[in-house]
Amino acid sequence: MDTIAEASTLAPMEQFILDHHGSEPGWLLARRRQYAARYLELPLPVRQRTPLKNRKLERIPIFVPTPTTQLSPVLESRHTLFNLITVNGRSVHANLPKSAQNEGVVLLSLRDALIQSPELVQETLGSVIDDAVDKFQALNAALWQDGLFLYVPPRVTLTEPITIQHYGTDGASAIFPRTVIVLDRESVVTVNEQYVSESGNEKSLWSCATEIVLRDGAVCHYGAIQQLASSADAFVRRAARVGRDARINWNVGEFGAGMVVSEHLSLLDQPGGQAYSTTVFFGSRSQHQDYTATARHVAPHTASNMVARGVMKDSARSVFTGVTDIKKGATGSDGRQKEKILMLSDTSRADAIPSLLIEENDVFAAHAASAGPVDPHAIFYLMGRGLTEIEATRLIVHGFLAPVIDSIPVGDLRDEVWAQVERKILE
Amino acid sequence: MATTKPQMLVNDEYQYGFNDGDVGVLKFSRGLTRQTVEEISRIKKEPKWMLDFRLHALDVFFKKPMPRWGGDLGRLNFDDIVYYVRPSENQGRTWEEVPQAIKDTFERLGIPEAERKFLAGVSAQYESEVVYHSIRKDLEEKGIIFTDTDTALREYPELLREYFGTIIPPEDNKFAALNSAVWSGGSFVYIPKGVTCDIPMQAYFRINSENMGQFERTLIIADTGSFGHYVEGCTAPSYNSESLHSAVVEIIVKDDARMRYTTVQNWASNVYNLVTKRAAAYKNATMEWVDGNIGSKLTMKYPAVYLLGEGARGMVLSIAVAGKGQHQDTGAKMIHAAPNTTSTILSKSISQHGGKTTYRGLVHFAPGAENSKSNVKCDTLIMDNDSTSDTVPYSEVADSNVAMEHEATVTKVSEEQLFYLTSRGLSEEEATRLIVMGFIEPFTRELPMEFAVEMNRLIKFEMEGAIG
Numbered sequence: 001m002d003t004i005a006e007a008s009t010l011a012p013m014e015q016f017i018l019d020h021h022g023s024e025p026g027w028l029l030a031r032r033r034q035y036a037a038r039y040l041e042l043p044l045p046v047r048q049r050t051p052l053k054n055r056k057l058e059r060i061p062i063f064v065p066t067p068t069t070q071l072s073p074v075l076e077s078r079h080t081l082f083n084l085i086t087v088n089g090r091s092v093h094a095n096l097p098k099s100a101q102n103e104g105v106v107l108l109s110l111r112d113a114l115i116q117s118p119e120l121v122q123e124t125l126g127s128v129i130d131d132a133v134d135k136f137q138a139l140n141a142a143l144w145q146d147g148l149f150l151y152v153p154p155r156v157t158l159t160e161p162i163t164i165q166h167y168g169t170d171g172a173s174a175i176f177p178r179t180v181i182v183l184d185r186e187s188v189v190t191v192n193e194q195y196v197s198e199s200g201n202e203k204s205l206w207s208c209a210t211e212i213v214l215r216d217g218a219v220c221h222y223g224a225i226q227q228l229a230s231s232a233d234a235f236v237r238r239a240a241r242v243g244r245d246a247r248i249n250w251n252v253g254e255f256g257a258g259m260v261v262s263e264h265l266s267l268l269d270q271p272g273g274q275a276y277s278t279t280v281f282f283g284s285r286s287q288h289q290d291y292t293a294t295a296r297h298v299a300p301h302t303a304s305n306m307v308a309r310g311v312m313k314d315s316a317r318s319v320f321t322g323v324t325d326i327k328k329g330a331t332g333s334d335g336r337q338k339e340k341i342l343m344l345s346d347t348s349r350a351d352a353i354p355s356l357l358i359e360e361n362d363v364f365a366a367h368a369a370s371a372g373p374v375d376p377h378a379i380f381y382l383m384g385r386g387l388t389e390i391e392a393t394r395l396i397v398h399g400f401l402a403p404v405i406d407s408i409p410v411g412d413l414r415d416e417v418w419a420q421v422e423r424k425i426l427e
Numbered sequence: 428m429a430t431t432k433p434q435m436l437v438n439d440e441y442q443y444g445f446n447d448g449d450v451g452v453l454k455f456s457r458g459l460t461r462q463t464v465e466e467i468s469r470i471k472k473e474p475k476w477m478l479d480f481r482l483h484a485l486d487v488f489f490k491k492p493m494p495r496w497g498g499d500l501g502r503l504n505f506d507d508i509v510y511y512v513r514p515s516e517n518q519g520r521t522w523e524e525v526p527q528a529i530k531d532t533f534e535r536l537g538i539p540e541a542e543r544k545f546l547a548g549v550s551a552q553y554e555s556e557v558v559y560h561s562i563r564k565d566l567e568e569k570g571i572i573f574t575d576t577d578t579a580l581r582e583y584p585e586l587l588r589e590y591f592g593t594i595i596p597p598e599d600n601k602f603a604a605l606n607s608a609v610w611s612g613g614s615f616v617y618i619p620k621g622v623t624c625d626i627p628m629q630a631y632f633r634i635n636s637e638n639m640g641q642f643e644r645t646l647i648i649a650d651t652g653s654f655g656h657y658v659e660g661c662t663a664p665s666y667n668s669e670s671l672h673s674a675v676v677e678i679i680v681k682d683d684a685r686m687r688y689t690t691v692q693n694w695a696s697n698v699y700n701l702v703t704k705r706a707a708a709y710k711n712a713t714m715e716w717v718d719g720n721i722g723s724k725l726t727m728k729y730p731a732v733y734l735l736g737e738g739a740r741g742m743v744l745s746i747a748v749a750g751k752g753q754h755q756d757t758g759a760k761m762i763h764a765a766p767n768t769t770s771t772i773l774s775k776s777i778s779q780h781g782g783k784t785t786y787r788g789l790v791h792f793a794p795g796a797e798n799s800k801s802n803v804k805c806d807t808l809i810m811d812n813d814s815t816s817d818t819v820p821y822s823e824v825a826d827s828n829v830a831m832e833h834e835a836t837v838t839k840v841s842e843e844q845l846f847y848l849t850s851r852g853l854s855e856e857e858a859t860r861l862i863v864m865g866f867i868e869p870f871t872r873e874l875p876m877e878f879a880v881e882m883n884r885l886i887k888f889e890m891e892g893a894i895g
Contacts, residue, residue: 312827328815343824343827343829346797346827347794351822352833353819353822354820354835355818356816356819358807361809363839364836366834366835367818367833367835368834368835369822372831
């Protein structure tokens with residue numbers, strides 16, 4: 001039994017869980033089994049604009065032991081660059097930045113945290129993300145391999161960003177990272193999560209989950225950059241529960257993967273909570289990208305602002321859905337969205353669905369969306385000044401993305417996003 | 428700042444809710460079968476092709492599932508509806524021949540008055556058949572055809588056969604299929620090449636019998652270089668059990684022609700209003716939908732323009748007002764399928780007293796629609812704490828050289844504006860009304876004069892009725 005298609009009964013899946021996770025605490029084993037059952041029950045997610053049936057996902061072997069990791073010297077050398085690295089889902093390296101030592105910060109691989117901070121993991125794992133929400137989320141809940149566990153104590157501000165890389169080697173077909181971040185009262189942290197894989201002939205399936213708990217007054221700058229190889233099909237789900245007067249800042253850069261279905265959700269269920277989100281995506285070749293950003297306002301005086309900028313070239317296809325969902329009772333809330341898409345080719349396609357779902361009258365909600373081409377006059381002007389067409393286009397794309405990328409507060413992430421944009425322009 | 432009390436924009440009590448008793452001469456029993464359709468076609472003495480069209484549509488209707496999006500259709504029971512009622516044996520040629528009970532109803536709706544003024548023709552649909560119809564001589568002389576669709580099928584079979592069901596085939600959706608199977612009445616308009624019909628053509632529709640489905644079918648052809656304005660208003664008496672109104676409106680706007688279609692829908696709050704309206708606009712043609720939705724229990728209506736010829740233009744200007752127990756799920760669709768096409772959508776929604784408005788729209792740019800532009804603006808006012816609003820615009824861009832812009836806002840009545848107006852001596856009610864009138868002004872401005880007057884009177888009167 002290797003592939004999804006072959007695993008249609010619970011027994012072999014449970015056996016797989018027992019074989020690979022048998023040493024974990026009882027509650028977690030029970031949880032994995034519960035979601036394994038859920039995974040088998042749930043149909044393929046029906047996404048109107050992303051027909052998953054054609055992706056032949058069921059042929060990807062997922063019940064295979066993760067390839068043993070023989071780290072290349074290149075990978076070894078990266079240890080100093082990241083606080084945590086997972087290779088094919090397994091954590092191979094975790095270290096706390098020097099400046100954060102003696103502050104009571106806990107930075108561990110999630111599996112190590114099961115031993116060292118069992119209560120906190122049990123309390124928070126699955127408390128923000130609904131693991132039953134769709135088939136691939138249930139798959140992550142059942143079979144997650146490893147990821148980051150970060151706890152920042154009250155009133156601690158980490159000056160250095162915490163960086164994570166999830167790395168997939170050629171031949172690893174099923175990678176399910178899971179990250180849990182807990183920010184105690186009034187703490188401040190920056191976390192950057194990066195997804196990279198080697199290009200290969202075999203398709204791989206990624207189902208990634210990150211959940212963030214922000215207690216009262218905490219501030220989290222969360223950055224993510226996805227640059228998986230085109231042989232990867234990825235499902236990414238992120239969610240933050242925002243405490244009273246706390247703030248989540250999402251900066252998501254989406255560049256890679258053959259197909260990606262990515263969602264991030266801000267749950268504003270305490271007064272004064274704020275959620276800001278910036279998504280930059282760049283589709284090229286035959287990529288299919290399906291993004292959803294949601295701000296759910298439940299408590300009064302909550303604020304959200306979601307910005308997305310996308311560039312489309314070749315025959316890429318993108319869908320961006322923004323959801324500002326203001327529930328009854330969220331009085332005095334403010335929810336905004338802005339989406340802009342730059343079309344570089346006639347064979348690409350971009351859909352935008354910026355929706356406002358409002359159940360309360362004492363609020364302000366607005367969205368704006370636009371799509372358009374590169375201005376031919378601008379290209380003409382630049383070429384008249386001696387630039388080639390590619391250079392001119394590159395400048396225009398830069399100008400289009402600069403307002404959002406330059407607003408990313410973390411220098412390293414910002415540089416990495418720019419580097420990805422460069423790569424995509426020249427691709 | 429004084430607290431803002433929930434304001435009433437449109438009275439929830441339905442003022443046209445009188446009922447004339449059952450005046451139908453021929454009324455079918457409830458439910459829909461093949462026999463029902465065959466019988467409708469037989470009574471109307473229709474040609475074979477129309478019967479075949481109806482029967483095919485019926486098959487499609489049975490096969491299609493109920494839509495699972497939009498409003499709540501759970502309480503709509505197709506077996507509980509009467510699919511055909513003919514209120515009088517013959518179509519009245521002059522006003523005097525129209526039965527008194529029906530006349531009284533129209534009298535109270537003010538139709539004869541409107542006709543006496545400057546309407547081009549009055550085609551008042553009472554239940555399923557057009558009972559009264561007239562068209563002014565001068566328009567007739569210009570060659571404009573304005574008649575009911577049943578008559579058109581007898582008198583202009585070639586035109587019907589060429590265009591009927593070409594813009595909205597029965598396969599389009601479940602309710603278009605239902606209409607195609609059991610349609611009755613509606614208007615047929617043909618404006619010949621280069622002819623300008625400078626006076627609006629007007630039709631009224633009413634539902635009277637309880638659980639009565641109304642399935643009018645309108646077909647408008649604006650030939651090359653012509654211009655026309657078709658106006659439709661709807662009112663219906665209140666009933667306790669649900670009625671269904673499922674119309675199909677097809678419009679063909681040929682090269683360089685311009686057509687405007689204006690509706691103010693004020694069905695009683697027990698009517699399901701599930702309507703498919705679509706126009707095809709060819710080279711340099713202009714299609715304008717002016718669409719007001721005030722009544723009904725649930726409206727699902729998304730006037731569409733398929734911009735098929737180079738330089739075609741489309742416009743939708745709409746308001747939706749949802750009060751107690753109402754859901755206005757409305758919007759617009761613009762399909763850009765040719766170069767240099769432009770479209771504009773302006774939507775204004777107001778929800779009050781627990782009502783719900785949904786803007787659901789689509790702007791699509793097909794490959795090759797280069798140099799096309801679309802601008803969409805949706806504004807919503809939520810008047811009180813029990814009311815809700817969704818805005819769900821879809822945009823699909825499959826060509827690089829296009830410009831799409833979309834904006835939307837959802838707010839309450841501005842406290843600053845209220846404060847300003849009340850400090851100038853207006854009561855809070857007057858101030859609110861003024862702000863609401865200003866909010867929908869871009870819509871009322873585009874109505875023909877007597878409609879705008881009626882609209883303003885309706886809103887003003889019913890807001891006044893709410894105060895005290």
